Amino acid sequence: MRILNLLKIAYKAIVLNKMRTLLTMLGIIIGVASVIAMLAIGEGSKESIRSTISSMGSNMVTISPGTDDRGPARGSGGDVQTLTLDNYETIKEKADLLSYVTPVVNGGGQVINGASNWPSSIYGVNPDYLEIKAVGLQSGSMFTDAEVKSSSKVVLLGQTVVDNVFPDGQNPVGQMIRFDNIPFKVIGVLEEKGENTFGQDQDDVVIAPYTTVQKRILAIDYLNQIMASAISEDDAQEAVTQVSEILREEHKLLDTEEDDFSVRSMEELISTFSSTSEMLTVLLVAVASISLLIGGIGIMNIMYVSVKERTKEIGLRMAVGGRGSDILMQFLIEAILISITGGLLGVLLGLGATVFIEKFLLWPTSVALYSIVVSFAVCAVTGIFFGWYPAKKASALDPITALRYE
Amino acid sequence: MSKEIIKIENLKREFTMGTETVHALRGISFTIEEGEFVTIMGSSGSGKSTMLNILGCLDQPTSGNYEIDGVAMKDLSRNELATIRNEKIGFIFQSYNLLARTSAIENVELPLLYNSKVSTEERRERAVKALEMVGLGERLHHTPSQLSGGQQQRVAIARSLVNNPVMILADEATGNLDTRTSYEIMSLFQDLNRKGITITFVTHEPDIATFSSRTIVLKDGNIIQDYNNNNIQSAAEELAKLPQENH
Numbered sequence: 001m002r003i004l005n006l007l008k009i010a011y012k013a014i015v016l017n018k019m020r021t022l023l024t025m026l027g028i029i030i031g032v033a034s035v036i037a038m039l040a041i042g043e044g045s046k047e048s049i050r051s052t053i054s055s056m057g058s059n060m061v062t063i064s065p066g067t068d069d070r071g072p073a074r075g076s077g078g079d080v081q082t083l084t085l086d087n088y089e090t091i092k093e094k095a096d097l098l099s100y101v102t103p104v105v106n107g108g109g110q111v112i113n114g115a116s117n118w119p120s121s122i123y124g125v126n127p128d129y130l131e132i133k134a135v136g137l138q139s140g141s142m143f144t145d146a147e148v149k150s151s152s153k154v155v156l157l158g159q160t161v162v163d164n165v166f167p168d169g170q171n172p173v174g175q176m177i178r179f180d181n182i183p184f185k186v187i188g189v190l191e192e193k194g195e196n197t198f199g200q201d202q203d204d205v206v207i208a209p210y211t212t213v214q215k216r217i218l219a220i221d222y223l224n225q226i227m228a229s230a231i232s233e234d235d236a237q238e239a240v241t242q243v244s245e246i247l248r249e250e251h252k253l254l255d256t257e258e259d260d261f262s263v264r265s266m267e268e269l270i271s272t273f274s275s276t277s278e279m280l281t282v283l284l285v286a287v288a289s290i291s292l293l294i295g296g297i298g299i300m301n302i303m304y305v306s307v308k309e310r311t312k313e314i315g316l317r318m319a320v321g322g323r324g325s326d327i328l329m330q331f332l333i334e335a336i337l338i339s340i341t342g343g344l345l346g347v348l349l350g351l352g353a354t355v356f357i358e359k360f361l362l363w364p365t366s367v368a369l370y371s372i373v374v375s376f377a378v379c380a381v382t383g384i385f386f387g388w389y390p391a392k393k394a395s396a397l398d399p400i401t402a403l404r405y406e
Numbered sequence: 407m408s409k410e411i412i413k414i415e416n417l418k419r420e421f422t423m424g425t426e427t428v429h430a431l432r433g434i435s436f437t438i439e440e441g442e443f444v445t446i447m448g449s450s451g452s453g454k455s456t457m458l459n460i461l462g463c464l465d466q467p468t469s470g471n472y473e474i475d476g477v478a479m480k481d482l483s484r485n486e487l488a489t490i491r492n493e494k495i496g497f498i499f500q501s502y503n504l505l506a507r508t509s510a511i512e513n514v515e516l517p518l519l520y521n522s523k524v525s526t527e528e529r530r531e532r533a534v535k536a537l538e539m540v541g542l543g544e545r546l547h548h549t550p551s552q553l554s555g556g557q558q559q560r561v562a563i564a565r566s567l568v569n570n571p572v573m574i575l576a577d578e579a580t581g582n583l584d585t586r587t588s589y590e591i592m593s594l595f596q597d598l599n600r601k602g603i604t605i606t607f608v609t610h611e612p613d614i615a616t617f618s619s620r621t622i623v624l625k626d627g628n629i630i631q632d633y634n635n636n637n638i639q640s641a642a643e644e645l646a647k648l649p650q651e652n653h
Contacts, residue, residue, distance in 0.1 A: 002522040009519060016507050174496055316503045320517040320565070321492020323485045399491075400464040403503070 032346025042281025124213025335387020
C-alpha cells in the first residue's frame with residue numbers, strides 16, 4: 001500500500017516534468033541503444049566468419065609439410081617433401097582421435113571438353129575427402145577405394161567447372177573430359193558451396209583419386225597435405241597434439257629440433273580471424289559504454305537539481321507526515337522509473353538500429369540476448385546508483401529547514 | 407472538564423548563530439484544551455513562529471516537555487514524529503505551500519498518501535468532503551494557478567482537515583490575504599472551531615485575535631499576556647460590515 005502510493009507520487013512527479021524527464025532519458029536511451037547495436041555488429045561479423053569456416057568442415061585438421069631448415073635458405077611449406085604416404089598410413093592407423101584421413105596432392109591445369117576449356121585446380125584425395133570437407137554430391141557418385149588403388153582416371157567436378165566446360169547444360173556425369181591432355185571420365189558433380197569469406201570460389205575444383213594425380217599428372221611420390229577430421233569438434237585440439245606426436249616420432253625428430261610439419265585445426269583458424277573482429281567489438285562497446293555512463297550522470301544531475309528545486313516540496317511532504325524513508329523512496333523510484341523507461345526505449349531503439357544496419361547497410365548483425373540483459377541491467381544500476389545520493393540527501397533534511405529553503 | 411490537547415512545560419529553544427546563542431523561547435509553559443481557538447500574538451522575533459513549529463513537531467525544543475493528546479514528544483523518533491504530524495496535526499502555512507501543477511483534490515489527498523491505513527476510495531471520498539467543507543466542492547480539479555489566494559488557502563485548510571487531526575496549527579494563515587478574504591478565512595476557522603476542532607493560530611494582526619477565544623502574547627521568548635476573550639467577534643458579521651468592493 002505504502003509502496004504503491006509512493007509509486008503514484010513518483011509517477012506524478014515525472015509526468016509533471018515531461019520535457020525534463022525525456023531529456024534525462026535521452027542519455028540512457030542512446031547509451032543502451034548504441035551498446036546493443038555495437039554488440040550486434042560485433043557478434044554478427046564474428047558469426048559470419050565462424051559459419052564460413054565451419055562450412056569448410058568445423059572439425060577439420062590439416063597437416064602440412066613444414067619449412068625445410070636444413071639448408072641455408074628456408075623454402076616455403078609447399079615445396080618440401082616431408083609428408084609421405086607412409087606418414088599418412090601411420091596417422092590413419094595410430095591417431096584414434098581422427099575419424100577420417102585423406103592424403104592431398106594438388107596441382108593446377110586446364111580442364112578441356114571439346115571446344116570449351118577452363119583453368120582449375122585438381123585435388124588428389126581418397127573417398128574420406130567428402131566427409132572431411134562436409135561436401136555432398138549433386139549427382140553421380142564418389143570414386144571407390146578400389147578405383148584409388150587402381151589409379152583410375154575418374155574425376156568429380158565442382159559447379160564452376162561444370163558451368164564452364166559444359167556450357168550447353170548437358171549432364172556431365174558419364175562424359176569424358178581431359179585434364180592437361182589426360183582423359184578422365186566424369187563420375188559425379190560436387191554440391192555447390194559458393195564463395196567463402198575470403199572470396200575464394202569453393203566450386204572451382206576437380207577431385208580425383210590421389211594415386212591418379214600423383215602418378216599421371218604430377219609425377220611425385222610425396223604429399224602436399226594430409227587432411228583429416230577429428231571425431232568431434234571438441235577433440236580437434238587434442239587430435240592436433242596427437243598427430244604432432246605421431247609425426248615427430250615418425251620423422252625421428254630430436255627434442256631440440258623444430259617440427260618439420262605443421263598441424264592446424266579449424267578452431268585456430270577461427271580464433272585467428274575472430275580476434276580482429278573481437279577487438280573491434282570491444283572498442284565499439286567501450287565507446288558505447290561511455291555514452292551509457294554519461295547517461296547515468298545525466299540522471300544524477302537531474303535528480304540533484306530536482307532535489308534542490310523541490311526542497312520546499314520535500315519540507316511540505318514531511319510536514320504532512322512523509323517520513324525520511326518515504327522521501328528517499330520517492331526520489332529513488334523516480335530515478336528507477338526514468339532509467340528503466342529509458343532502458344526499455346533504448347532496447348527498442350537498439351533493435352531498430354540493428355534491423356536498419358542489416359537491411360540498409362547490409363552488415364551482418366546478430367543481437368545477443370546477453371547484450372540486452374547486460375545493458376538494461378547496467379542502466380538500471382546506474383539509475384539507482386546515481387539516484388541514491390541526491391535522494392539520500394533529501395531524506396535527511398529537517399522538515400523545518402526544508403520548508404524554509406528558498 | 408475537557409481534555410488537554412497540548413501541554414508544554416518550561417519549553418526552551420536556542421539557536422546557535424556562529425558564536426552567539428539566540429534564545430528564541432525562554433521557558434514557556436501553557437496548556438490548550440480541546441475545542442479552544444487560541445491566537446498566539448507577538449511582533450516579529452518574539453518567538454511565535456518557533457513556538458508553532460515546535461507545536462507542529464517540525465522542530466525540536468532545546469529543553470522542556472511537550473505532550474500532544476497525552477503523548478510526550480521528547481522520546482519519539484523521526485519516523486514516529488512523522489506519524490504524529492500525519493495523524494494528529496493539520497498545519498497551515500502563510501504561503502499555502504500547495505504542490506504546483508497539481509489539482510486541488512490531489513493536494514488535499516497528499517497527507518493520506520502517507521497514511522497506509524487509508525484506501526484509495528476512502529482517500530478520494532475524504533478529500534472531496536474536506537474540499538466541500540471549505541466551500542470548494544466545485545473546484546476539485548483546478549490547479550493552484552487557476553485559484554485565487556483565498557481559494558488556495560482554502561485548499562490548504564482542506565488538506566489540514568483531511569486526516570481528522572486533533573488540532574490545526576496555522577502560521578499567519580491570513581498574512582498574504584486582503585482584509586475581506588482574511589475575514590472569509592477566519593469565518594471558516596470559526597465554523598470549524600464550532601464543530602469542535604482545536605485551532606492554534608499565529609498572527610500579528612490584533613483584529614484577527616478578536617475572533618479567537620483565547621490570546622497568548624509573546625515577547626522576546628516569554629509569555630507576557632495570556633487571556634480569555636470574553637467578547638468573541640463573529641468573522642461573518644465583520645465581513646458583512648465591510649464596505650462593498652467596486653468591481
